[in-house]
Amino acid sequence: MSAAILAHPRFISLEGGEGAGKSTAIASLRDTLQRRGHEVVLTRDPGGTPLAEKIRALILDNRQTLRGEGAEDEPLSAEAELLLVFAARAQHVREVVRPALQRGAFVVSDRFTDSSYAYQGDGRGLDPAWIAELERRAVGLRPGLTLLLDLDVREGRARTSGRDLGPDRIESEQDEFFERVRAGFRRRAAAEPERFRVIDAARPPGEVGAAVAAALEAWLDAACREPAR
Template structure:
């Protein structure tokens, strides 16, 4: 327990910047848990429920949905972005994560609150104390294990170049934004070595997947 936030041993998150290869890592993590006979629920943030996915679409849309009736652009403020993320997260925790944990399943989430500290805190410059208060009041839950896929920003951007015809609002940010995000993730990992495992994501996807599976196996042994 930290400041009213409960850490759950069957809740695992994967974090990292753009192009870090979380999809491959999540598959390896799922397989490692299934091989041990566990039920595994895979989910993502923002999102994870129908309502939360609608909030995700609103937050990430880089095209027409944030324009007024007269066609004028209405930029989404950093504060509104943070609150949308936490609205989606509160719904996600209540509808998906807590019920799965209560029945004994492992929950593996592609991103969780650490992303808010990194993207909206370090990236956007919002007060981390505000994020911590929202985490305590609206979420109250933290992963027992967080795998940080660490990758050089330029390499990550090169991997994602051309991947999407319409990059979303976050993907459209400049390199200096992602440098701040990466630094934020690394600081959090250094501050919480008991929860974080940092994985070098510059390696081939298969090697990254293997490193993730090994890290999870060792963590499970530590919990036994």
């Protein structure tokens, strides 16, 4: 794959920490686009294809270790976690994202490469230059619009604690980890204001959904006003 990164105008990602309310926001994005007559493909990262979903399950395995017959418990290293995420992402882009964009659909993804910079870079302490190289070589694609649902870590953790299912491997991290993740997201948003829209996710779900829809509408209207190149 080429090392160039394409920011595609019909590719939209939603980012945020734990408990930020991405499900409600994604529904708002879908409804807004469909009202405008667009085909919408909803997907998630890592995941989105049968193979990528298997990799996702491996990454989020709450047992904390990978066990093999006759082998000692083997923790998943930060480096292996990053490479697994990019393996799933490369498959996802090839099989789902690019084909949908090529036929003219909008793709809305629950997370994308910004999460690797925040979680494996800021959270785990891995070199962002390595992440950038993987992004160029294995993915080559970036959203044209990224909506960041920003929420206080403790409030987000309080929201997720009420879920029926137990925490996965990432959700089981400590607050300090998620503070680094949040700071990483906010730095990326500040560095790329043309791509990011930051949404206050502390508000009630209906208000967050409305803010997401308004941000998308404004972005679409501005894109329509841009002169042809």
